[in-house]
Amino acid sequence: MNDAALAHTLAEQAGQxxxxxxxxxxxAGKALGNEGDRLANALILDRLRAERPDDAILSEEEKxxxxxxxxxxxxxxxxxxGTREYTEGRDDWAVHVALAxxxxxxxxxxxxxxLGLVLSSDAPPPLSSEANPLRMLVSRTRPAAEALSVAETLGATLLPMGSAGAKAMAVVRGEADIYLHTGGQYEWDNCAPAAVAIxxxxxVSRVDGSPLVYNCANPWLPDLLICHKARAPQVLDLVRALTPAQNPG
Structure with missing residues (x-):
């Protein structure tokens, strides 16, 4: 089984x-979330250790x-x-399996x-055209001020949604146009979504336009932008305008 097929299989099996x-x-509430994290993590890691023993692993649920x-x-x-969404019986949660x-x-x-879906980097769906007005994804519980400001400038409709994976895949699937996140994430929150979106x-980039880089000593990777390539320069410029200038002194 090649890497893409393995990632697809593990994400699908953990989801089931x-x-x-x-x-x-x-x-069960919080207990359901904890048990889900534990069991899905064990399923994925046990298989990876058997199938790819020479590769490293970074998981949210492992030291x-x-x-x-x-x-x-x-x-x-x-x-x-999206543990909260999972325990609340919602559908905007995801399983991420990526190889950097x-x-x-x-x-x-x-x-x-x-939703009965697995989106993978080896067979992504064809891109849809942007909507008019644009549709911007934001956190359903703590939308970032930068995203709200950019959405207002663009006249975009806000789409509150749960997990990072669900939001990123909404752009891939053509259900939204812009996913701008500045509220803090780790590598495991965006590596698989980034691979599929690319x-x-x-x-796909950081909000300063630089690439997302993985397997860093500190896995904190706090921001990202996913959108159509033609839209990216405008969104990045708007974000830069919101960022206070650095004092060289």
Missing amino acids: LLLRLRARMPE DDASRCAFARIWVIDPLD IDGVPSVGAVALPA AAGLH
Whole structure:
């Protein structure tokens, strides 16, 4: 099984496990989220260790090991992205399985289990045209001020949504046009979504326009922009205008 097929299979299987678990524990709340994280993480990591024993792994649910930085290939895993949405019975949560090679998000699969979908970097859907007015994704619980300001300037409609993976895949699927995030994330929050979005032909970067780089000693990767390539310069300029100038002194 090649890397893309493995990522797709693991994301799909973990998603199916999470659906079965939620059906058995529909009112469990935080306990459901904790058990979902644990079981999905174990499923993915057990298979990776068997199938790719020479690769490193970075997972939200595992203690980080700095020795991973010496590896060119690292699997970046979020076994349950959007735990709140998962425990609330919503469908905007995801499973992320990605492979970064030399810091680049090279292979990725994002499962949207409640929708019965897995989107992967080896077979992304064709891009849709932007809508008019534009549609901008924001956090359903804590929308970032920068995203709200950019949306207002662009006259964009706000689309509140849960997990990072669900938001990124909404752009890939043509259900939204811009995902601008400045509220803080880690590598596991965006590696698989970035790989799929890049493969689909979208612009993917930090909000200063620089590339997303993975397998850093500190996995904090706080911001990103996913949108159509022709729209990116305008959005990046708007974000720069909101950023206070640095005092050279």
